[in-house]
Amino acid sequence: QKEVEQDPGPLSVPEGAIVSLNCTYSNSAFQYFMWYRQYSRKGPELLMYTYSSGNKEDGRFTAQVDKSSKYISLFIRDSQPSDSATYLCATEGGTSYGKLTFGQGTILTVHP
Amino acid sequence: DAGITQSPRYKITETGRQVTLMCHQTWSHSYMFWYRQDLGHGLRLIYYSAAADITDKGEVPDGYVVSRSKTENFPLTLESATRSQTSVYFCASSDAVAKNIQYFGAGTRLSVL
Numbered sequence: 001q002k003e004v005e006q007d008p009g010p011l012s013v014p015e016g017a018i019v020s021l022n023c024t025y026s027n028s029a030f031q032y033f034m035w036y037r038q039y040s041r042k043g044p045e046l047l048m049y050t051y052s053s054g055n056k057e058d059g060r061f062t063a064q065v066d067k068s069s070k071y072i073s074l075f076i077r078d079s080q081p082s083d084s085a086t087y088l089c090a091t092e093g094g095t096s097y098g099k100l101t102f103g104q105g106t107i108l109t110v111h112p
Numbered sequence: 113d114a115g116i117t118q119s120p121r122y123k124i125t126e127t128g129r130q131v132t133l134m135c136h137q138t139w140s141h142s143y144m145f146w147y148r149q150d151l152g153h154g155l156r157l158i159y160y161s162a163a164a165d166i167t168d169k170g171e172v173p174d175g176y177v178v179s180r181s182k183t184e185n186f187p188l189t190l191e192s193a194t195r196s197q198t199s200v201y202f203c204a205s206s207d208a209v210a211k212n213i214q215y216f217g218a219g220t221r222l223s224v225l
Binding site: 004006032034036041042043044045046049088090092097098099100102103104105 | 143152153154155156157160162168170202204206210211212213214215216217218219
């Protein structure tokens with residue numbers, strides 16, 4: 001079993017829809033949770049960063065972590081075609097060097 | 113250019129050849145990382161470095177060699193390339209305080225024929 005599981009999709013939604021992206025993880029030592037966005041043929045860029053359980057909002061994006069169920073979510077409100085990308089969840093904890101464990105990534109397409 | 117740059121962006125090589133992928137960052141970040149990205153596996157850590165002359169293995173180090181003589185550079189060498197090393201390779205860096213906030217380069221797409 002992978003330490004971080006993420007449904008690869010693909011996920012296709014109309015413009016303006018609310019998008020929900022999810023990951024589950026198995027290692028209780030994970031303390032930090034991140035969402036990266038990766039456009040085609042580009043490197044991942046950090047989108048959201050949270051520590052422990054709770055919600056964090058940044059504009060149209062909300063990251064949610066539930067450590068009791070080991071569940072990570074990213075919500076995108078009023079989705080735009082420019083949001084079309086692969087979204088990668090990542091976790092970290094229990095190492096001295098910042099080892100990130102990534103999910104497979106979910107391919108999202110927002111069509112006009 | 114500011115940031116983190118990788119070269120080449122695309123590389124085609126043959127089985128058994130030695131290949132070196134370059135990574136350069138201008139932030140003076142202490143930590144640098146090499147990942148490979150494959151369908152079905154996501155990003156997996158190959159090697160990381162905490163500072164110049166300090167490197168260590170990640171999750172999938174076999175067949176790769178790294179060095180870090182200068183803080184800003186972290187080359188990755190495939191000593192004898194195999195078809196299974198066909199992948200997209202990403203370099204990343206972070207500072208020592210927030211090691212888990214990593215900034216990625218644009219990647220090198222490597223094909224081993």
